[in-house]
Amino acid sequence: MSSVPTLTGPVRDWFQSAYPDGPTEAQRLAWPNIAADRHTLLVSPTGTGKTLAAFLSIIDRLYDQHLANKLTPTLRCVYVSPLRSLGYDIERNLNAPLDAIRAQLELESSPIRIGVRTGDTSASLRRKLRDNPPHILITTPESLSLLLSQPVWRSHWNSLTHLIVDEIHALVPTKRGADLSVSLERLASLSANDPTRIGLSATCNPTAPVAEYLVGPTRKCDVLEASRTGSQGPSIDVQSLIAHDEEPYRGLTYRRLLTRLKTAIGQNRTTVVFANTRAFTEKITHDLRAENPLNPESIAAHHSSLDATRRRTVEAALKEGAIRAVVTSTSLELGVDIGQADLSVLVGLPGSVARCLQRVGRAGHQPGQSPRGLLLAASPAELVGAIVTAHAAQAGAVEPLRPICNPLDVLAQQLIGMACAGECSSDDVFALLRKSGSMATLSRADFDSVLDFLAGDLSAPSGAHEPEPGAAPQWTSPRIWKIKGRWGVRSTRVIRWFRANVGTITSEESCRVIAGGRCVGMLESAYADRLMPGDRFVLDGHSFEFRRLDGPIVHANASGGEPALPRWSSDRQGLSAELARDVAHFRVAAAEQLSQGSAALTYWLRHTFGIDSVASNVVRALIEAQERESEIPTHDVLLVEESPSGEFGRLIYAFHAPLGRAAIEALARATSARLGRKFGRDIEVAIADLGWALTMPEGVRLSREDLAVACEPSSLMGDVLDGIDRGELPARRFRHIAATALMVLRNPEGGRKRVGGMHWVSRRLYPLVKAACPSHPLLRETEREVLEDCLDTRSAHAWLETAPEIRLRSLHEPSPFAVAWILASEAEPIRFESADSALERLHARLVGAVERRPA
Amino acid sequence: MSDQQSLAPGPDGWLLAPAGAIIHREARVAVIADVHLGYEWSRGHSGDIVPAHSLRETLAGLEGLTSLGCFHQLMVAGDLVESPLPCRKTEHDVAAFEQWLDSRGIRLRRVLGNHDGTRGEKAIVVAGWTIVHGHVKHRASKLITGHDHPVLSIAGVRSRCILAGPSRIILPAFTSNAAGRNVAEATLPKHWRNHDLECWAATGNRMLNFGRVDSLHERLAGAAIAGAPAVPGRSSNSGPTRSRIVLRRQGARKSSQP
Structure with a gap:
């Protein structure tokens, strides 16, 4: 017993023969805790036996019951992982010990059954699982949400004793995680006893928000941290x-x-x-x-x-x-x-x-x-x-995780899922939601407005537009009926729509590629958007030449020749805020070393970072080039580099700041709003780690005074909001939010997708909803997401408050740092000019000075 | 939309209106195309939650035109409705549309479009011009069609446009829901390149002539208008960093159009 704590009987015997060295630290810590039915967050590096740490004391208890002839064929444990393949992997890894224990007891078949339910599960297997649930169900957040929406599964949850969430750190900061947290609470409410929750993670720091995400505000969670036994870090x-x-x-x-x-x-x-x-x-x-x-x-x-x-x-x-x-x-x-x-x-x-x-x-x-x-x-x-x-x-400096709070699009999808399973009571559901980790601070007003949205009851602001008497309703296709605090789905079609569109994963859309009259495959829309006529790309091993993009269809010709490499050096431009700051520090530190001679830099790179001479020469060349062409931006300097863009003498201003992307986003939006207002013309803004770039309209040159005003810390928030409104970010975000809330269906019935696809949602539905109902919950979710998830106005403001010295430099071409970090980002127009006057200006340019005025 | 719409001269006495319509003063006829009433109900039918808007937007678009008081008939060159499937709400919108026109002394005539099912005339002839929808070939020498939804989309600016030539007028979609086919692209449909068509783009209250459609792409590229599609034949598979970045920035601007 002492070497294998808390395990008993055949499970202990098997473990001792299979692992003569005894349990890992993770297992030693976890088993007694789980056996005592305490909620547990287990943090332990990859390869420290986490799977058995989580499952073995559950299996031990099931075998106990089996030997006492008390094991009923009911569901006991639900295991959720963010990856399907991980689920199958776990199944394999559990079947091995179960099989060994079975053989040891000379049983015909294992008394403990495992089932996997994912999107890949066949229809017949789904039926089998439903009619005859396993003891341990392995699934994904999406499949779990589907099962919860099915009335036939309702009685199965009653016997649950354990909920396991694997790779919990990958779920916490996402909408999938928020969705799962509500699903966990629904499982808990449907089972006779509050199931013990077990979270597993290889990396997470700090642990408190992750533990709270796992159990919600009403339960206590033990955090167990195990280190890797007998080895150093990577x-x-x-x-x-x-x-x-x-x-x-x-x-x-x-x-x-x-x-x-x-x-x-x-x-x-x-x-x-x-x-x-x-x-x-x-x-x-x-x-x-x-x-x-x-x-x-x-x-x-x-x-x-x-x-x-x-x-x-x-x-x-x-x-x-x-x-x-x-x-x-x-x-x-x-x-x-x-x-x-x-x-x-x-x-x-x-x-x-x-x-x-x-x-x-x-x-x-x-x-x-x-x-x-x-x-x-x-x-x-x-x-x-x-x-x-x-x-x-x-050094193990993992970035802290921030759970998403009260996402209203996820809430909408969950409410539909609940209604699919049966009639609901508003008060009960609201109480349930407040117990979940991700909706702990949800307000009743938000909750009610999401229900109103689903019921088609959202009213227009007075004077927005008056439907004439007897007019058709204001919103199409309501999902639920709602009477006196109770609600349910309107029709079985809503249930079908839910099943076909469940999930919160917002993949970018794809385009079909048509060549020679037939479809040859798919390309990601974002990639297709950037292609230009004549560009070549590979698909399915063949090379194609891009002709044009027509809504969701790419027209291309088969072509020989060498295809373009997919973009790769900057595919993942984004760094975490922590790493971006590290890069800023590193550049300054490297420049300081270099000032003592290149040997000092090489020595520093080799001894502090273990960098070879080829790489350290590249770093040296970059720092030297930046010092030659411009200067190394230090922490107390806002370096602004002016250079020609090559288009009509338009000037690009690259701003260098030692901040991560979210803080840069705030600064970029605010400065473009301030300068755009001043000049009354559109400005293009490119947002990156460590800086942003503004492309000014023709004939506009910024002075030091302009820059000082643009980078003023006071009333930053208002100008950030203005810069957001005039850009495309909210409309782009709204598209995903509308899909998650099932306001628009990504997979409509019959599989026929509409021309224009989700672009219509950004271009048309977003402004239509804004006009019809400015307080729409999904508009508020868009604002929350932009302000909380995309922007870090607080860090931006704090840095401006330190009054960094603004240095303006005029260069012949962009500096090496600007090219390396800032200018590779895509530019987004921030609009200050009306569409009409922009069109007139373009027209004037095209036809020259002599305009043909209409008669 | 301003009440003061200035009309541009088109072929044979047709006037081009910024609302996306053409008017023949002598015949006292206005023509629009691709109204797609009931778009929201059709979307709602396949499961989307959308606020009602088509009827309101259509009437708002016509308001300025009717105030000119120069036509008694409104021809819709096909696709008055989004879907031919029976839909009570769409029918309500169509009835309200007709009533609205009626109260202004205007008669509605529908040409059959591919979205209309069986409701509408195959073709209507006005002042020697044949109005059809354009989804099937027609042999008349002077044609007015819809169906193609031409828009001018450059440098992030997007505007509906009328393509007009001596023997052909192609109307834009009256609805804003249609995605539209960009006249600034390098490859255009054959029937846009023939017929000596000129592109008239609409601002809120006047029409701007962007010149011949078949050379528009080239001229935009020649004027190096920011965000205009690049010249064909250029490959993004180029070498050094700097030129690659310039290329990507152009691409980015192109993709930023709505």
Whole structure:
């Protein structure tokens, strides 16, 4: 007993024979806590036996009941993971011990049954699970939401004793997480005894908000933190794919990347390569295979748009060591068990320390082994980003998680789901919601307004527009009826719509590609939007030439020739706020070292960051170039660089500030609003980490006084709001919010999508809703999301309050820092000019001075 | 929309109105196309929650035109409604539309469009011009059509436009719900490139002539209007960072159009 705490009987016997070294720290901590029915958040690095830590004392109890002949065939435990593949993995990992215990007891079949219910589950298996629920149900947030909406499942939840949420850190800061938190509360309300909740995470810091997310405001949660036994933190190597005297040239850099990957794969038994995007994953896989003609099957791709069985085959092959390398976008980031990879290679930046640790943690996924990672950088900015990311990851400086509070779009979807399961009472549902982690501070007014929205009862402001007597109703397609505090679905169609559109994952839309009269595949809309006639792209191994984009359809011609590489060096421009600040510090510190000679810089880079001479020369060249062309922006300076844009003498102003993207977003919106108002013309704003750029209209040159006024800390918030209103951010966000709230259906019945697709929602529905009901809950959700999730006005204001010295420099071309960090971002117009006067101006330019006036 | 709409001269006495209509003074006829009444009910039918708006917007758009008092008949060149499926609410909107016209002494005549089912005339002839919807080929020498929804969309500015030539007038969608086909693109439908069409874009109260449609893309590119689509044949697969960034910024502006 002492070596294996709290486990009993056959489960203990099995564990002792299977793990003679005894339990890991995580298991030793978790088992007694879970056995005592205490809510538990277990934080423990990858590869420390978390799965058994969570499940074994539950299985122990089930076996106890079995041996006492008291085990009923009812649902006991629901396990939720953010990834389908992780669920199947857990099933495999539980079946092994269950099978061993069964064999040990010489039983015909295991008395404890496990079932997996995801979007991939076949209809017949779904029926089986429904008619004969397993003891342990493995599922995803979306499938759980579906099950909760089905009246036939209602009685199954009654016997629940445990709820497990895996990879909880990946859910906490998302709307999926907010949705799951309400689902957990619904499960709790439907079961006889409040089930014990268990959260699992490899990285989370601080733990308090995650624990509160898991159990809500009314319960207590124990936080158990275990360290990795018998090994140190990860070892991460950073290398540059370019040398200090070259411009990044994608063809050359890409060939070097392939060579580097081949070496890495050759030196290790198994290697996982993270390529950030699906397109790039495919490209690398294809080219690595082409260069390994003898055994192309030894390299595989893994991303979420691959077929599920194919993904599972790859995972199994990797675990068995049957393949040498797998190239993945992000889909292997979370804890799918892929056995012992020897090395993780990260191509491009992971964006945050948490993701970096997750990815590197894929190598050495065994107790006692320390993870090994290699970060490959394709540009100077990426190299600097990689250096600070690796450094922070080795120090374990994980970014804090911020749960999303009271998202009204998620609430709308959950309310429809509840109504699908049966008639509801407003008071009961509101009380239930307030017990959940994500809706703990929901106001009754917000709750009621979402119900009104679903019932089609939202009233127009007086004087907005008067429907004539007997006119048709103001809103189409209400979802629920509502009488005296009770409500339910209007029709079975609403239930079908809910089932076809459940979920909060807002993937960008895709476009169909038509070439030679037939559909050859899909492209992401965001990618298609950027293509220009004549551009070439690869799809399904063939090369195409872009002709035009027509709503959701890309018209293209099949073409030979060398296709464009997918964008890659800056695919993931975004850094966490913490890493962005680290980069700003690093640039200043590197410049200080350089001022003592390049040997000092090289020494500092090697000894503090473990950087080789190729990479340190790239850093040196970047710092030197910036000092030569402009200056290194320090923390007490707001450096503004003016340079010509090449279009009609329009000037670009690059603003450098040592802040993360959300704070930069606030500053960029406020400055563009202030300057736009002053000049009465549209300004284009590009928002990035560490700075923003404004492209001014023709003939406008900013003076030092203009800049001082634009960067004034007083009344910042009002101008931030003005800058948001005149840009496109809220309309873009509204599109996803309307889809999550099921206001517009992403998958309409019959599968026929409308021309214009979700663009119509931004372009038309958003202003229509604004006019019809300015206090609409989804408009308020849009505002909440923009102000709380996208912007950090407080940090922006605090920095301006320190009165950074504004330095204006006029350059012939953008400075190296501006090119590296700021100008790669996309520009968004901030509108100050009316559409009519903009059109007249364009017309005047086109036809010259002589305008043909109408008669 | 301003009451003071100035009309631009089109072929054979047709006047082009910024509301997206054409008017023939002698025949006392106005023509619009692609009204798509009941768009919201059709969307609602397939599950979307949308505020009612089509009827109100249509009437607001016609208000300025009727105040000119120069026509007794309004021809809709096809697609008066969004869907031919029976819908009580759409029928209510159509009836209210007719009543509104009636109270102003205007008679409605419908040309059959691809969204109209069977309700409407195949073609109507006014002053030697044949009004059809345009979804099927027609052999008349002078045609007025709808169906294509032309818009001018450049540098983030978007405006409905009328394409007019000596033998062909193509009307924009009267509804704002239609996505529209951009006349500033490099590749245009064949029937836009023939017929010597000129592009008239509408501001709130007047029409601006952007010149011949078949050369518009080239001229916009030649004037290097910011955000105009790039010249074909240019590949984004270029080398050094700096030129790549310039390319991406142009692309970004293009994608920022609504």
